[in-house]
Amino acid sequence: MFSLVDCNNFYASCQRVFEPKLEGKPVVVLSNCDGCVIARSNEAKALGIKMGEPFFKVKQLVKAHQVAVFSSNYALYGDMSSRVMDILKEYAPKVAVYSVDEAFLSLAGMNYHNLTTWAVELKETVRRCVGIPVSIGIAPTKTLAKAANYVAKKNPVFGGVFDMSEERLQQQMLALMPVEEVWGVGRQYARWLQQHGITTALQLRDMEIRAVRQKMTVVGERMVRELRGESCLPLEEVPAEHKTIACTRSFNSLQTSFVQLREAVSCYTARAAEKMRTKQLYCARMQVFIRTNGFSSSEKQYSNACQISIPFPSQNTGELIAYAIKALEKIYRPGYSYKKAGVIFTELRTKAQLQPELFHQPDITSETLMATIDQLNQRYGRNMVRFASMGYQQSWKMQQAYKSPSYTTNWKELLVVSA
DNA sequence: TCTGGGGTCCTAGGACCC
């Protein structure tokens, strides 16, 4: 038996914890560059603000209804997330953190005769200790637990908890669930399914498995089996090793000059390398890409990427920046207005996997240097110590006009309470 | 005229997730 615990409107709820006056009010959180709406409180959803909608399209609505707007504050959400997860770990023997705002719990061997009671208690504890509202679904497979969670969220009468262990309930609820809400059915598959007369989760569950496999590969087959109650997706307690580490960003405005792009690409490389070092990984290959604004119909379009093999897997920012710039030189074309660039490290290795090289002695000083830089930057602020190619003006940098303080992770931004 | 079979590795593209 599985349980899926999912934080409601997570980012919006996080912001509300520190501004309780927003309780019951519409709240939205924006993506990087304040581009799109990526989280909405229920009140904001009720206003018709869609997930992923460009902010500029809803600005009027936001103004008219005094919607509270926040730039995303990932330091805050990450910290709140780990607080929630800590509580979940007290309530179940096995917890698999699936994303920043949800986790699967294995209920195997748990001695509760009433799982609903257990879940209600868990839900109330999270609310009391962290301030975040959660919904909980219970079912024999992960996919069904997701569906149970959907039921819990959609029907306030259940109080945010729904136990769908019984086949009878599964049948009943899947019949009411639109097929596009099933975990693993995205836009493309939903369209295809609807065109073939499959509109509910129940109809998908009862499809012929061969047809599903043909269209949706083995992934789809597993999904249908899971809907039938056959568990195909195990609980993954230990997160899998990273396969890629990336830093990609849109610019605040269009950039044309090579110098600006080089600055940006250097910064992204530095950031990704930092991430790589916290996970103690080295990369043997990297990809650099740049692209113009795909939304624009008037601008000339160009998009290209370059992959580079790194002869001696590295986590050294300076070295990696040099490779990144080489890659950028290959793909940069003057005469275009660039909107976005990114750096992706692939073929990640652990230290133990590094091949000793006859003519390449591991550079001990480089490791100490990187560690020192990381420490300084952690202490005095990001990019306090940096490589010259990262620049100083950074005029391309993203804007965050509505950013709240990092209440829980930065001493300077603690919440001030006045009596 | 007739031109194998089995395997691996790599990459690009397409789908999905949060």
Added chain:
DNA sequence: TCTGGGGTCCTAGGACCC
């Protein structure tokens, strides 16, 4: 004017090997 970022998995097709 203004449209996010970071991931995963699967498949098909080409190159290459014996």
